Amino acid sequence: MSTTANQKAGFGSTLWEYLTTVDHKKIAILYLIGGLFFFLLGGLQAMLIRIQLISPDNEFISAQFYNELMTMHGTTMIFLAAMPLLFALMNAVLPLQIGARDVAFPFVNALGFWLFFFGGIFLNVSWFAGGAPDVGWTAYAPLSIFSEGHGVDYYAIGLQISGFGTLMAGINFIVTVINMRAPGMSFMRMPLFTWTSFIASVLILFAFPALTVGLFLLTFDRLFGGNFFDPEMGGNVIIWEHLFWIFGHPEVYILILPAFGVFSEIIPTFSKKRLFGYSSMVFATVLIAFLGFMVWAHHMFTVGLGPIANSIFAVATMAIAVPTGIKIFNWLFTMWGGNIRLTSPMVFALAFIPTFTIGGITGVMLASAAADFQYHDSYFVVAHFHYVIVGGVVLGIFAGLIYWWPKMFGTMLNEKLNHWFFWLFFIGFNLTFFVQHFLGLMGMPRRYWKFLPDQGLDLFNLISTIGAFFMAAGTIVFLYNVIVTQLKGEKVSGDPWDARTLEWGIPSPPPFYNFKQEPLVRGLDPLWVEKRQGNGKIQPAEPLGDIHMPNNSFAPFMLSLGLFIAAFGVVYQGSMWVLAAIGFAITAGSMLYRSMKDDLGYHIHKEDLEKEGDGSNG
């Protein structure tokens, strides 16, 4: 059942295995494929946007299509690319890092993926069904209520479905971390990636329901004649903004915290030093998450909340800079006195520090409520959040992918191509977005289909578009690298980077049961501890015995498929209600099937494990 076995197996059985899998490592690969697919799609949309803005008064694409592209670019990148790619890393690594054989809810984990997948597909069906949503990823009412066609319906219901999946994934990781840690893996010995993923999951749990409600209200207004956002009927459009940003701001930290975690793994590994100020790093993570819930209205300074509310939210927002600063300095001092190897993951991490600092700096500038009256909804904001999301999250995702690629696939991405990818992407990124700070201050609002000639905006827009092509070229190099590496299929050892944490103590890729014997954790960075103080192998905490494993199930796929079908019925109504009936029946049936069956999983017997030879923890 390992990857090698799969390669020998036929295509059909491999496909079936992945459709029914509940193994977190395979779900990670599914998330990776789904996330990369949507990342490319979002990237393509970004390229069309930049080509439209290459020169003033350009007529390359129509205004309507531009708005659809811009909306789908944002929605896709946040919900369907960045989050799934982070989930790919979490699924691949988090259980291994805490010495668990599986996640707490393998079935729910699979369900989370399929919900995300079908939600994403549903959203994108809109392209072929009369037009994608065209109201920005924030979908402010009442524009989103007045928007014609079904684009916004697809937005509301597609995000609803994939949002359920995200919520489930969040709960799964929370419980996994609390209940599934190996002996000796206390909270304060957990690797930072596990910590940040854990906190991000808590944020998901408390932030996503606000979006769920917002999307429900939007759906009810659009499809069932509700009046939440209809001013004529006493509705209030500001409610949407509040709900959206109560979700939306924590969402930023849901994205960036795991990226922080990735860098907190990579920097110590390639500096050969333990993380500087581990406990203050943990503390800063928790503090950022906590403050992240109290600052949503800084997205709404210009809405007219009044100077008192604006001032409170401004100061609260500035406060977040303190724990973020702590993190930056801790990373710097982790490297201080270290023995730094400039491998490609480390180069990504090194690039992240200045870019993210710039993103943080502009963040503080934006927090200044009065000044935000100029920055708000201008290209300054566009530049800011791309510095945070691309310069932080995307660099983190790629650093993590390259770093853990051997653990996920047992192969090593070509280092030379990784560096090519990095330089093209990094230079392109800075070209694209640095000048956008100035475009905003020079008077260019965001979401502009056209900018006019003779307003001093031509040069920087041109530079920005050129940068986008560099980023695209870099991404192509990465894809090429992935294909070539996987075709070659050269296997590497369990610990190719000379790393420090538990996941590197088992073979690459790990056997499907992860740990033959539950590992005993004897300190922070357990593998490093064993390398320095023991024989370099993780010690077992239990004698060899039977291992309990969950059964595969097709129910998650069917359950999500049912919602996917039902969604069409809800959008089109009329005679299409039949679809809703069929879809909900499939979903309910799958749930009943799951509930009614006694599904106890199976055991791998001790004797079979012994036969597999020395696959021990190390």
Add this chain to the structure above:
Amino acid sequence: MKGWMSRIKAVFALSVLALILSGCGEPFLSALQPRGEGAAMIMELMILSTVIMLFVFLVVMIIYVFVVFKFRQKKGQEDHIPKQTEGSHALETLWTVIPIILLLILAVPTVQYTFALADMNPEVNEEGEENEQIWIDVTGKQYWWHFEYEGLDITTSQEIYIPTDRRVYLSMISDDVIHSFWVPSVQGKMDVNPTGNQNEMFIQAEEEGLYWGKCAELCGPSHSLMDFKVVAVSPGEFEQWVEDMQGVTGEEVPESDTAQDGQELFSDNCLACHAVGSSPNKVGPNLTSFADRDKLAGVFDFTEENLYEWIDTKGENMKPGNMMVDAPYDLEEEEIYQIIEYLMTLSPSEITPESAENGVYQDSDLSNLFPEEEEEDDEEQEDENDEVEDEEEE
């Protein structure tokens, strides 16, 4: 090798310089070239925050560069195991406390300016008296702007005339979706919300000029074409403009026959939505001073061809998604030209966007605009006001 390096450096330095020079934008649009009280206040805040933040960035980068160069793995040291430091309380306290101090330095003026910009009380003049306030009701519509001067009986669209050196107060509401009113070189932006969430702000221009305004909240396909202008003229010119505008009834008969025919066609086909003269009608833009407009529909060059195309196609491709495409009229080519001829007579005042740019300064305390106040004023002061003072703008 060295010469090549220095040439690269020179080119680099030059291009950086060029970038910096072009990095300030155009004075009529850029927030970096403030021409009004609000924009100037915000500019101060931006500079302060930039300075503080650049300091932080420098500190980070100095440590960063030092660390990366100093502690990079050296040849032969591949197996070197550095000391595994856990942390340092002193250092960690240091980089917690210093940022807090820096943020406090920024937070105080932030709060101060946030309140200052929200202050809608009347300005106090040199004599310690409160100035009369000029209030303008702003309505945002897909994709144009409507302005009603409270108590002055003036309505305009697309262009808002204000006197310099004086705050003008805006009370803003949207008729459809959310818009955002932004004149970067004069003032920061404020959202224009539909019913129930009316917003107020002031704008004040310190120099005469024609400033570009933009809609800053996505409002539909033609969001990027919803520009408007702020025409800041000297107080004396403003007073004259008010008088001229107040005189317009919309029933003035133009001189030429074609224009008269056009006027008739206009009343049959256009008047239901477009008013001439002060009117509560805001289905479509008010056209009182149409012929004086700087741009057609906010963004297009004011040419006969453009105007013809607009009337002929109802702006379908010029401003995608605009509401005029639903207008029921059907006009022949000749009729359109007659209407154009009439429209081009709609120039009630000598005060036009050009007056804002030519820089002739006419002073006034605007007391004529507020009749009750006028009675209390003594004759002398009024005479002074009527005197026209030509002053060169700086």
Add this chain to the structure above:
Amino acid sequence: MADDMLKSGNLPENPERATLEGRNKFLGFWFFLGGETVLFASLFGTYLALRNSTVDGPSSQELFGLGLVFLMTVILLTSSLTSVYAMYHMKNNDFKKMQLWLGITVVLGLAFLGLEIYEFVHYVHDYEFGYTTSAFSTAFYTLVGFHGAHVAFGLAWIISLMVRNAKRGLNLYNAPKFYVASLYWHFIDVVWVFIFTVVYLMGVVL
């Protein structure tokens, strides 16, 4: 070990938390309820913002009569108590009594739901207070309807658990399922207390 899971009788003291799966469910469900709390908080916030936006439709003072709602409250609170009895018997390993008390819980839940439907029908027919009447009506039906949908889902859940395990009896595999369902039922009850206060009491008084 797997066989032990399905064996009924002779269960440990807290059968719902005796296995790792059970502990995971128990903890995961508490977190889920945390998320649900945010969900209802958002709905309450929306309702509070719109409760006076009645436009031309009836206002809360004209609509709400406390008698019926009080009865509904009593019924639902009682059902929460009966589900506690059911869990008490689960811990005592008395499957029959547990089923009985769960049955009573279900009957009370159905009664509540029936009254709620009656209430809605009453508003629509006698007051012309439909979903699309005003922003207030939309917010009211959405908030109370969301709760009603939770009640309906909870009932379906408990009933299917009772049917499913009628012959199997209580074991380590299904004990956590019963326990979690009863947790859900308590949560619904707590939400109703807030609805009673914020929607009905405040609606009549303020």
